[in-house]
Amino acid sequence: MVSGKRIFSDFKVFSRGYLRNVFGLFFGLIFPVILILIFGAIFSGNASGTINVYAQNQDTGYATQNLGNTFLETINETSTVRAITVDPTENFTQYLADNSASDGIIIPENFTISYGTGQPVNVTVYGNPTASTSGIISGTVGGIANYMNLHYFQQKYNDTTPAIIGITSTTVNTSQTKYVDFLIPGLIGFSILVNPMFSLVNISSEYKKNKLFKQLSLTPLTKMEWLTSKVMFYILLAAASFLLMVGVGILAFGAHVTLTLWLVPFLIIGPMLFASLGMLVGTVTKNPETAGIIGNIVTFPMMFLAGTFFPLSIMPDYLQSVAHVLPLFYIIEGLNNVMVYGNISGAIIDLAVIAVITAVIFALAVKLFKWRED
Amino acid sequence: MFPIEVSSLKKCYGNLNAVDGISFSVNNGEVFGLLGPNGAGKTTTIEILEGLREKDGGDAKVLGLDPWKNGYTLHKKIGVIPQEFTFFDKTTPREAIIYYSDLFKVKVDPDEILKEVLLEDSAKRNFDTLSGGQKQKTGLALSLVNTPELLFLDEPTTGLDPNARRAIWDVIRGLKNKGKTIILTTHYLDEAQQLCDRVAIMNHGKIVAMGTSEEIIKEHGSGERLEIHGSEKLAEYIRANTELQVDYNKARGEIIIPLEQKIDALAALAAAEQSGMDWGHIQTLQDSLDDVFVKLVNAKVNEQGEIIDDAQAKPKANDKRRR
Numbered sequence A: 001m002v003s004g005k006r007i008f009s010d011f012k013v014f015s016r017g018y019l020r021n022v023f024g025l026f027f028g029l030i031f032p033v034i035l036i037l038i039f040g041a042i043f044s045g046n047a048s049g050t051i052n053v054y055a056q057n058q059d060t061g062y063a064t065q066n067l068g069n070t071f072l073e074t075i076n077e078t079s080t081v082r083a084i085t086v087d088p089t090e091n092f093t094q095y096l097a098d099n100s101a102s103d104g105i106i107i108p109e110n111f112t113i114s115y116g117t118g119q120p121v122n123v124t125v126y127g128n129p130t131a132s133t134s135g136i137i138s139g140t141v142g143g144i145a146n147y148m149n150l151h152y153f154q155q156k157y158n159d160t161t162p163a164i165i166g167i168t169s170t171t172v173n174t175s176q177t178k179y180v181d182f183l184i185p186g187l188i189g190f191s192i193l194v195n196p197m198f199s200l201v202n203i204s205s206e207y208k209k210n211k212l213f214k215q216l217s218l219t220p221l222t223k224m225e226w227l228t229s230k231v232m233f234y235i236l237l238a239a240a241s242f243l244l245m246v247g248v249g250i251l252a253f254g255a256h257v258t259l260t261l262w263l264v265p266f267l268i269i270g271p272m273l274f275a276s277l278g279m280l281v282g283t284v285t286k287n288p289e290t291a292g293i294i295g296n297i298v299t300f301p302m303m304f305l306a307g308t309f310f311p312l313s314i315m316p317d318y319l320q321s322v323a324h325v326l327p328l329f330y331i332i333e334g335l336n337n338v339m340v341y342g343n344i345s346g347a348i349i350d351l352a353v354i355a356v357i358t359a360v361i362f363a364l365a366v367k368l369f370k371w372r373e374d
Numbered sequence B: 001m002f003p004i005e006v007s008s009l010k011k012c013y014g015n016l017n018a019v020d021g022i023s024f025s026v027n028n029g030e031v032f033g034l035l036g037p038n039g040a041g042k043t044t045t046i047e048i049l050e051g052l053r054e055k056d057g058g059d060a061k062v063l064g065l066d067p068w069k070n071g072y073t074l075h076k077k078i079g080v081i082p083q084e085f086t087f088f089d090k091t092t093p094r095e096a097i098i099y100y101s102d103l104f105k106v107k108v109d110p111d112e113i114l115k116e117v118l119l120e121d122s123a124k125r126n127f128d129t130l131s132g133g134q135k136q137k138t139g140l141a142l143s144l145v146n147t148p149e150l151l152f153l154d155e156p157t158t159g160l161d162p163n164a165r166r167a168i169w170d171v172i173r174g175l176k177n178k179g180k181t182i183i184l185t186t187h188y189l190d191e192a193q194q195l196c197d198r199v200a201i202m203n204h205g206k207i208v209a210m211g212t213s214e215e216i217i218k219e220h221g222s223g224e225r226l227e228i229h230g231s232e233k234l235a236e237y238i239r240a241n242t243e244l245q246v247d248y249n250k251a252r253g254e255i256i257i258p259l260e261q262k263i264d265a266l267a268a269l270a271a272a273e274q275s276g277m278d279w280g281h282i283q284t285l286q287d288s289l290d291d292v293f294v295k296l297v298n299a300k301v302n303e304q305g306e307i308i309d310d311a312q313a314k315p316k317a318n319d320k321r322r323r
Helices: A004-019 A022-044 A067-077 A092-098 A110-118 A132-156 A179-209 A210-215 A223-253 A263-284 A289-307 A317-323 A327-341 A342-369 B040-049 B071-075 B093-104 B110-116 B132-143 B162-177 B189-195 B213-220 B232-241 B264-275 B289-297 B311-322
Strands: A051-057 A080-084 A104-105 A125-127 B004-013 B018-025 B031-035 B057-062 B076-079 B150-154 B179-185 B197-204 B207-212 B224-230 B247-250 B254-260 B279-286
Touching: A004 A022, A004 A132, A004 A223, A004 B093, A022 A179, A022 A263, A051 A067, A051 A092, A067 A104, A067 A132, A067 B197, A067 B213, A092 A104, A125 A132, A132 A289, A132 B224, A132 B289, A179 A210, A179 A223, A179 A263, A179 A289, A179 A327, A179 B110, A210 A223, A223 A263, A223 A342, A263 A342, A289 A317, A289 A327, A327 A342, A342 B031, B004 B040, B018 B040, B018 B197, B018 B207, B031 B057, B040 B057, B040 B150, B040 B179, B057 B213, B071 B076, B076 B132, B076 B197, B093 B110, B093 B132, B110 B132, B132 B150, B132 B162, B162 B179, B179 B189, B189 B289, B197 B213, B197 B289, B207 B213, B207 B254, B224 B232, B224 B264, B232 B247, B232 B254, B232 B264, B254 B264, B264 B279
Parallel strands: A051 A080, A051 A104, B031 B179, B031 B197, B076 B150, B150 B179
Antiparallel strands: A104 A125, B004 B018, B004 B057, B197 B207, B224 B254, B224 B279, B247 B254
16 A cells, blocks of 8 residues: 555655755756856857957058948848958958957958959958858858849849849747747756656665665565655656746746746656656666666766757757657657747647656566565 | 574575575574674575565564565564664654654654664764764664564674674663564674573574573583693693693693593692692683684684684795795
8 A cells, every 4th residue: 555654754854865965956956057057148148149250451442432341341231240350451360360260351452443343353261161150251251242243243234133032031939039948948858857867876776785775675665655755856856946947047048938837747757757767777787886877878868969958950860860769858849849839739749758658667667676685 | 482483494596505494483582693604694594584585495484474475564563673774864863763653654752762772862963974883773773663572683783893882782682671582693702692592603504503602602612621831741741640631732832631520620730730840820711602603613703704714824824934
């Protein structure tokens, strides 16, 4: 007979022990918040998205016209690249080196005159082929050059046909989705994974080693009651961690999240899944050292590949397929579906997948986990 | 009905007969000791009786129950301290007692139990800050929560300093005086002599002697002997002038005379006096439980309960001399 009193009593002793352990508290609650602050700050600041580039305009112009200046102003009108003007008297390559920069633009001396007379002229773009910023800069410069070429010929042949293809840029959901909006569900998933998983791997192998399970088996507490109290604890911890992260995300970065009751099943099944998985790893391994290694092998791919820190879409295809076999992927995808896209039918599918995985792993953990030896 | 009845009990681990057909019973209100070196089968035996391991053969009844099949019922009636007792790091002895009383669904006064095991001073310290002795006392306290009549103590003082050991002994004596039946395992002979009404000496999974210390010494000891400190010449003189068996230990310079009757000592001493040779201090000795244990187990045991093999010790001594 399962006894609520025994579960509650075990829950009380366990949570008190947890709260008395400073490290546990730090990793359980504070660490994910720190991650939100760090990643949020890195990717959500005002400067993000614009790339600074040094530009030297050697163009002497013609009469009052200086197309070199117009060129740089056009660059600054884009939202991606910003030109920082360097005095034409400077030695440009030396200037780049002194400023530890690899990206630069030089507009040649006879730029305006060449354009006016139809003589070919080159804008020089310095760049580092391994840096993604260089690609963006040469793309932008190339775009402006093409536009000016088109304009030149339109004027020359008195052609008034407007450009056929243009670009309108916008983001999903029109209410601007920011990186932090994806980061919060990801890190909630991270916290749902890491807390119960590492803790149960450690507890179940240590208790086995120092014979605490044997000792508990001498009391009326059953292993089912014991595991239930642990799952209860990690569900509450996940809820606390959730509130803290959403709070920090909204207050610090003005994150947009939709809070509905559809989040509750994820916050319940998630910790249950990873508590059972941790238990299973601790049970099937011989000693705490092996358990730690296997635990890491199981946990780390999920930590980075399931869409925790970065959206899956930026990963290559083969890594995206790997993500689809990781249970955490469905939790994070589900949380994103609820919190960011409001796609409840998608979330229900994710929930169904996790429920099946959880049922299997929970059953296995309870079956293989032994109180006493034979 | 005996609280514990064991007959022809067997347990194998692969080819090793850890417990090899042992039989014994423990009386009501008795402190019964399983004594032996590490690997003798003590812990396996006691764990089978506690219902923590399944037996391979024979029979074991504890409070009339099969410990493996009726473990859940049995555990509500017995108290156990496993070897090297540990508990949750960040829990105090007082909280641990309340936790156990919730699990057993019994009402207890934690302070009374703490007092009984002499642990009042450390009641509110986290388990990981307690000394070895205090940890063992916490184990004792927890084993008392369900007010059991029968207690299992597996090596209750192993690894403790002498003061802590004596403190645990005091607690165990207190429990005995309250009429509890106790079975304990130990490799400390003094512990067995101090606490146990009866002991069973185990070696290689078998019981090699059983009874009170006196009974075991009487049955397996070599009786009384006289030792005279003197020369080998004196030993020869006594041998020639009496009808006594005279042995000589060269290393210690001791003349050893087994006494069939006490009066033999007089004849030996008279001969020594007659010889006119020098002789020093004299004593009569009897095998202790220690001597009998060494004889029965065929080896000495160190502090940790491990067998010290004399055959291995000798070549090492030679090595030293050669260097």
